[in-house]
Amino acid sequence: MSEPARIHTPDIPLGRLIRMPGGKNVGQAVSDAEKGLETLHGESMKELQRVLEKAEDYYNRANKKFDGLLVNAFYDLINGAIGLPTVGKDRAIDSMLVSLADLLDYYRISGEWSDKSVQVHLNTFQLLLRTEGARDPEGTEAILSGLQKVSRKAARG
């Protein structure tokens, strides 16, 4: 027989500590954190270049057909890179990575593979890295919207 549920309200020291005198103004704290992140920008871009090269390697090794182990490794690579571009406030690359992770997640579960859908994401990855800091916002938005349609179409089957 299962035990009855115990419901209680534990003391959370965080609530008290965060209200202690001193500390920072919210706006100042966010600004300081953003300045700290800016110091990681170069490292982040180098890491994204490495991720792109590795992704292209996986794509070439797949050789236009589904390979379960390879797709899992490819998914892990892209999943691990989500969030890195935002260090440089680059939301576009993050959106592309999320779309590619959606696609690869679908392929690894379904066992399907579409060479063109992956290729268009990698081409966009290259383009976004190359044009980092000098992009046309409307054109970028249109490209990302197109990628998301590719992922969603794949998921619909």
Add this chain to the structure above:
Amino acid sequence: MGFSADSRARFNLAQVSVLVLEETPLGMSILVQILGGFGARKVYRCDTVEKAERVVREAEVDLLIIDAMGRSGAGFDFVRWLRRSGIRPNCYVPVILTAAHTPAMAIARARDCGAHIVMAKPLTPRAMLDRIIWVARAGRRFVECDGYVGPDRRFRDAGLPRGLEFGRRREDGLMLPG
């Protein structure tokens, strides 16, 4: 809390001990920079579940920021272990679970492992501060039963995070008209 991340109010993380579990060095650096900017001085950096478990056993922490750890879901398992560990007061500490790719299944796992809140990457300082302030609010009930140990999963739906018109998961997109 009496303030939001938009307000001019002050907050203090100087005395707060934070445990961060994040396996990638750059992902760890991002969180350390964010927390450092907020004024946090004591950050336990753990790149493996084993290191995080050791810290939980040996020190008192006030906040945990745990990465889901990708496909393995080791972060979910760690939170589940923490909640059932009986190591007081750490087993009740607020947990912010971060995840890169967030299919609906991952969100369900996060909810059921006992995390207070899930944050989809990319992490921004403003969003992180907003969530820290949110989990610091007192009064979230804790449920302990056979199938679940963690904060009460029933609370008011505050809608999507600021700045999002709709969800980012593939399944969210499929629910959109057209």
